[in-house]
Amino acid sequence: MRDALSETEATIDHYFYHENTSPFLAKRLIQRFGISNPSPGYLLRVANAFRSGTYKWKSLSFGSDKYGDLASTIAAILLDDESRAVVLDADVSSGSFREPIMKVLGFMRSMKFEADDDKALIDFNLMGEKIGQMAYEMDSVFSFFSSDYELAIEPSVAAPEAQKINSPNIIGTLNGLFSLIKWGSTDYWDGFFEGRGGRSKIDPGDFSTSVGKLAFKPSSENAVEIIDEMSTLLTCGRLSSENKEIILNAYNQQPNKISALMIAQQLITTTAEFHSTGLSHKSGESRPAIEPPKSSNISYKAVVFLILKGGLDSFNMLVPGCSDLKSQYRSLRQQVALSDDQLIQINVRKDPIQPCMRFFLHFKLEEIKQSFNQRKTIFFANTGILNEKTDNTNYKKIAKLFAHNLMQKEVQRIDDPTTATSTGVLGRMMDVLHGMTDNDGNPYKVGSIFVLDRSTALVGEVGKSPVPITVKKKGSTVFDPYPWSDRKEWKNVDLMSSIRSLNNATAFGSSLFSEAWSSDLLRSIEESKIVETALSNAKITEKFSAYDYSEKLKQVASLIQTADIRGVDRDAFYVEFGGWDHHIDLENLLKLRFEKLDSALGEFWRELAHQGNEKKVALVAISEFGRTLTPNTGDGTDHAWGGHYFMQGGDVKGGRIMGEYPDLEGPLNVDGGRGRGRFIPSISWEAIWNGVSQWMGVEDDALLDQILPNRNNCGSVLFTKEDLFK
Numbered sequence: 001m002r003d004a005l006s007e008t009e010a011t012i013d014h015y016f017y018h019e020n021t022s023p024f025l026a027k028r029l030i031q032r033f034g035i036s037n038p039s040p041g042y043l044l045r046v047a048n049a050f051r052s053g054t055y056k057w058k059s060l061s062f063g064s065d066k067y068g069d070l071a072s073t074i075a076a077i078l079l080d081d082e083s084r085a086v087v088l089d090a091d092v093s094s095g096s097f098r099e100p101i102m103k104v105l106g107f108m109r110s111m112k113f114e115a116d117d118d119k120a121l122i123d124f125n126l127m128g129e130k131i132g133q134m135a136y137e138m139d140s141v142f143s144f145f146s147s148d149y150e151l152a153i154e155p156s157v158a159a160p161e162a163q164k165i166n167s168p169n170i171i172g173t174l175n176g177l178f179s180l181i182k183w184g185s186t187d188y189w190d191g192f193f194e195g196r197g198g199r200s201k202i203d204p205g206d207f208s209t210s211v212g213k214l215a216f217k218p219s220s221e222n223a224v225e226i227i228d229e230m231s232t233l234l235t236c237g238r239l240s241s242e243n244k245e246i247i248l249n250a251y252n253q254q255p256n257k258i259s260a261l262m263i264a265q266q267l268i269t270t271t272a273e274f275h276s277t278g279l280s281h282k283s284g285e286s287r288p289a290i291e292p293p294k295s296s297n298i299s300y301k302a303v304v305f306l307i308l309k310g311g312l313d314s315f316n317m318l319v320p321g322c323s324d325l326k327s328q329y330r331s332l333r334q335q336v337a338l339s340d341d342q343l344i345q346i347n348v349r350k351d352p353i354q355p356c357m358r359f360f361l362h363f364k365l366e367e368i369k370q371s372f373n374q375r376k377t378i379f380f381a382n383t384g385i386l387n388e389k390t391d392n393t394n395y396k397k398i399a400k401l402f403a404h405n406l407m408q409k410e411v412q413r414i415d416d417p418t419t420a421t422s423t424g425v426l427g428r429m430m431d432v433l434h435g436m437t438d439n440d441g442n443p444y445k446v447g448s449i450f451v452l453d454r455s456t457a458l459v460g461e462v463g464k465s466p467v468p469i470t471v472k473k474k475g476s477t478v479f480d481p482y483p484w485s486d487r488k489e490w491k492n493v494d495l496m497s498s499i500r501s502l503n504n505a506t507a508f509g510s511s512l513f514s515e516a517w518s519s520d521l522l523r524s525i526e527e528s529k530i531v532e533t534a535l536s537n538a539k540i541t542e543k544f545s546a547y548d549y550s551e552k553l554k555q556v557a558s559l560i561q562t563a564d565i566r567g568v569d570r571d572a573f574y575v576e577f578g579g580w581d582h583h584i585d586l587e588n589l590l591k592l593r594f595e596k597l598d599s600a601l602g603e604f605w606r607e608l609a610h611q612g613n614e615k616k617v618a619l620v621a622i623s624e625f626g627r628t629l630t631p632n633t634g635d636g637t638d639h640a641w642g643g644h645y646f647m648q649g650g651d652v653k654g655g656r657i658m659g660e661y662p663d664l665e666g667p668l669n670v671d672g673g674r675g676r677g678r679f680i681p682s683i684s685w686e687a688i689w690n691g692v693s694q695w696m697g698v699e700d701d702a703l704l705d706q707i708l709p710n711r712n713n714c715g716s717v718l719f720t721k722e723d724l725f726k
Contacts, residue, residue, distance in 0.1 A: 013665070016068065022047035026073070030145050031385065032078055034094040035276055036158050036513075042082040049076035056589070057317045069346065073247050089238075092512050093154070094347030095277035097161035098175055099144075100131040103275065104192065107177060111265065115185070115212035122195035122212055125187050127128045129472070130172035133286055140310075140578065146405060151461060154512050155422030162516065163273075164306035166454050166470035167524035167531075171477045177269045178480060180263050184210025189482045201482065204262055218261070219549060223251055230264060236274040242282045243271055243502050245325065263493065270499045273519050278511020280518070285505040287519065290526040291568025298438050300563050301696055302571035304458050304619040305426055308597070310402065310581030312623035313637050314644035317365065317588055318379055319343060320661055321323060321358030328664040332677055335633040336586045338362065346372045348585060353549075353690045354381075361658065367602030374607075375655040378724065380688060382642040382662045383412040384625060384681035387417040389715030395670055395680055402639040404581070404676075407624035412457040413684045416709040425689050427460035428573040428707045432698050434465035447568035451552045451574040468574075471528050471559070476532045476553045479525045499525075514614035534562035542607035549577050549600035559606045570696060580623060584634035601622040605648065618692060618725075621646050621686070629664060629677025642668070642681035651695070651725050657687035658719065659683035692719035 015021065026046035026710025030038045038046075039368075048053040053069035055062045055076040077083060088094045098106075115122050127134035133144050134534075145160035152162075167613040172190065179191035184202035185194025190322040200207040207213045227248050231239035239247075247267045254260035267410040272280045317340055320326055322392070330337045343360035346369055346441065359379075361369050388394075400406040423431075430446045437443050448458040448468035458468040483495065503518035538558035544550040552575050562570060577597060582589045601619075608614045626643025642662070648654075659682050664667045668680045686708045693707050704711065711718055 002311035002435050003714050007509045017364045022050040025050060026077075029073065030077055030083075031096070031158075031160055033083070035083060035094070036091050036160060039082060042080055044072060045080055047074045049073050051673045055079070057241075067362075076129045076645045077081055085113050085595040087503070089279050090509070092278070093157045095513055096509060097159060097165060097276050097513055097517070098135040098274075099161055100164050100169060101127065101135060103173065104131065104176070107234065107269065108180070111181075111214040111216040113180075113185070113212060113214045114338060116210075117255075117510050119211045122185055124192055125194050128170075128194060130176055130190070130192065132169040133168070134272040140406070141581075148409075151389060151512055152459060152467070153516050155459075157512055157523055159516070163454055165438070165517065165520055166428065166450065167520075167527050168452070168470060168472045168477050170521055170524045171528055174269060175477065175480060178266050181265045183207060184213035190477070205258060209372065214265075218262075221539075223248055226261070227251065227264060228270055231273075235271070236272040236277075238277070238279060239268070239271065239581050240273065240280050240282065243273065243280070246498055246501045248270050250495075254493065259493075263495065264365075267498055267502060271502050272514035272522065274512035276511065277511040280514035281507040281510040283505045283507040286504050287374070287503075287522055293530060293565065295564050295567060297440075297442045298444060298569040300560075300569050300571075300616050301611070302560055302563070302573065302617045303426065303429075303692055303696060304575060304617065306574045306577065306619055306621040307408075307455075307457075307579045307625040309408070309576050309624070310577045311625050311627055311639055312580045312643060312645075313582055313586060313590060313627040314630055315627070315637075316586065317362055317594070318381070318644040318661075319360040321345070321360055321682060322355045322356035323357055323396065325664060332629045332664055334631055336637060344369050344642070347655065348657060350654060353660050354657055355661055355663070357720075359661075362590070362594050365589055366647070367598045367605075368648075369551070369586055371601075371605065372654060376650060376652055377646055377654045379644060379646045379657045380680055380683055381644050381657050381659040382668065382679055383622070383645055383659060383683040383685070383688070384642040385414075385504060386681055386684035386686075386714045386716050388709060388713055390650060392422060392670055392680070394666060401641055402625065403625060404639075408491070409456065410683060411624050412455055414689060414708060414710070422456065422459065423461060424455070424457035424459045424709065425457050426574070427456075427465075428695055429689075429696065429698065430458070430466075430570070431460040432571055432703045432706055436697065436703075438697070439660075444570050446569050446570045447563075447566060447614050448572045449556075449574070451573060453574070458572055467523065469531065471531055471555060472553055473548065476528065478528055478532050503675050519568055526670075530566060531559075534559060534565045537565055540564050540607060541610050542603050543625045544603045544607075545599055546598050547600070548681065549596045550603055552577075553600050553604040554607075557611070558603055560608065560613055561611050582627075583632065583636040583638060586631070586636045588638075601648065609650070616651075618647060618649040618652060618695065620692065621648070626679065629669075629679075630675075637721065638676065640676070641670070641679040642679035647692075647724065649725075653724060653726050658723070659687075682716070684714040686711040686714045687716050687719045688724075691719035691724040695725050 023043055025045050051073050053063045053066040055072040059080045062075035063069040072129045075467040085117045130393045138144055145163050149160050149163050151157045151159045156193055157557040175190035179189050183191040184207040186209045188209050196208045218229055227244050231237055251264045254263055268274055274456050284426050307713050342363045344363050345360050348359050412424045421683045430448050434446045436711055447466055450468055450470040452473045503521050506515045535558050544554040554571050622645040627637040628640045632638055670678050
């Protein structure tokens with residue numbers, strides 16, 4: 001017991017005093033205080049304050065002179081010139097997006113929200129779904145945002161909160177704020193709150209369905225001073241003179257000053273200055289209109305990138321059946337090995353590469369088993385990131401292994417490791433297809449869709465192919481569903497023209513965060529109309545369960561069915577299934593995940609078969625890394641490297657295991673059979689996407705090199721479309 005305590009303390013000390021700890025914490029703390037892109041000098045000054053335990057500012061000194069002192073660290077963050085100098089507002093990369101929940105709470109405080117006398121507590125309603133964030137409802141143990149997430153319009157600029165700036169969250173945030181302004185704290189027309197009920201159309205200012213309302217009263221009756229006061233309260237005075245003028249004109253056009261105030265409040269919440277901390281400058285030009293979709297003349301194909309996020313333990317998904325490997329499996333897996341009654345056999349086509357003629361799946365994967373036996377599923381054995389030919393002597397320099405955030409980047413980007421790019425493998429595929437024609441000279445019309453979660457996978461080069469759309473996991477959200485009122489004096493209120501003017505094109509030198517917000521807002525409003533039209537025309541016949549995985553794939557199936565309405569012939573979808581990080585209780589947790597995964601996939605493919613789209617879609621299911629072969633003391637497994645994954649589709653040449661299932665004590669085991677069992681992949685991600693790219697229509701080698709810039713250097717065989725598809 002004493003040794004265990006000493007070892008634990010030594011481990012904690014190792015991490016605490018590691019040379020990377022202070023800059024790691026400095027960057028993340030600075031970002032949480034509102035500066036997404038701190039300079040190296042700022043990081044160094046904060047890191048030094050953490051190391052030394054003291055920070056001096058003018059005649060004041062903060063800290064205890066002890067390593068890791070938080071008083072000195074926070075003082076260094078808040079008092080540094082880079083956090084305080086007003087001149088830095090002119091830097092286009094300075095500032096950040098505001099967190100969604102902080103925008104809502106800040107608005108309520110600034111506009112003097114008051115609960116009704118009979119309500120001690122106000123209940124928020126589904127905020128995570130509506131705005132992408134709610135207190136104590138983090139997406140993962142790594143919080144709501146990745147510190148390295150980048151702006152789509154300028155990939156060199158970090159913007160953690162941009163992960164939540166997508167179409168559903170943008171519209172959900174604004175609809176909720178509009179509802180709060182017009183009807184108080186209620187769920188009326190996408191409101192944020194649990195109200196008193198009631199659904200009939202009521203006029204703005206009627207708070208009969210609410211449990212509280214905004215009580216803000218301007219301190220002046222002068223219109224200019226009213227707009228200035230709200231600019232101070234809601235944007236810290238950042239509202240540009242152009243935007244003040246637009247809001248002032250809208251205010252003055254409304255004779256009823258109660259409704260005029262509501263109009264001004266609504267318009268301010270749509271501005272970039274409310275949603276970000278940069279300065280916005282207008283160019284005077286309108287943003288180009290989004291063209292309505294037109295039907296395509298090319299037959300449809302789609303690829304679904306399904307990431308099992310968290311690190312799937314695939315050694316308990318695909319299990320060898322021959323005596324030697326099965327004996328190794330049982331010996332090394334110990335208490336987390338599957339017993340015979342937890343295995344179901346699959347019918348594997350004869351393959352001289354495989355060490356076994358028999359393989360088994362986890363017993364909860366009955367749908368995947370049937371798909372495999374029907375020759376519609378391929379397994380990829382021991383697959384993962386490879387940047388060059390790799391063995392036990394050089395594997396440590398291949399990539400930054402075993403960390404969730406870094407390996408998720410690798411699996412989504414699959415780019416050249418020698419260059420700093422911020423595009424994803426499917427984003428580059430869509431870029432290439434967007435510039436191509438089919439054999440009859442018809443140009444491809446491409447679309448990219450995130451289902452709820454944004455990532456790098458679908459991001460292409462700025463301006464090449466259409467910007468990816470983000471949709472909710474179920475249904476759609478229309479902007480401002482009940483714009484105003486049927487009453488005569490408010491009937492002609494037109495917020496949309498003012499919103500467009502407030503978010504028109506920005507000038508050179510305007511904040512990148514401001515530009516990103518304004519362009520995303522106007523595009524999201526138009527996209528929501530297209531998505532709403534498409535989804536309202538979808539006729540789903542399969543009954544999907546209410547579980548998260550099934551809802552996401554039902555949304556994909558609906559969008560595939562309505563591809564013609566959306567005017568696309570090549571689609572790329574990105575879907576995350578989370579919850580695969582099983583460091584403890586692997587047996588029970590994995591069983592539950594597999595049951596939900598298997599059910600969702602079965603529902604999805606039955607629906608596509610009914611649509612007649614089964615052969616037009618390929619679903620690639622992978623994870624950022626595999627897990628250790630041996631268990632830990634919590635009956636779970638830990639981060640590793642190579643893993644086993646699969647692809648499904650009606651046109652897939654299934655019933656096979658591609659790549660070689662590894663000798664569990666052989667040379668690909670970086671621990672040499674004596675440690676945890678982490679395997680160097682024998683198949684790279686490039687191998688899979690090479691064949692998928694060809695199937696989608698890209699067969700020219702030079703174009704394939706654009707999609708997979710490291711495919712000829714990754715040290716892996718490359719699969720062709722003939723290898724993977726019928």
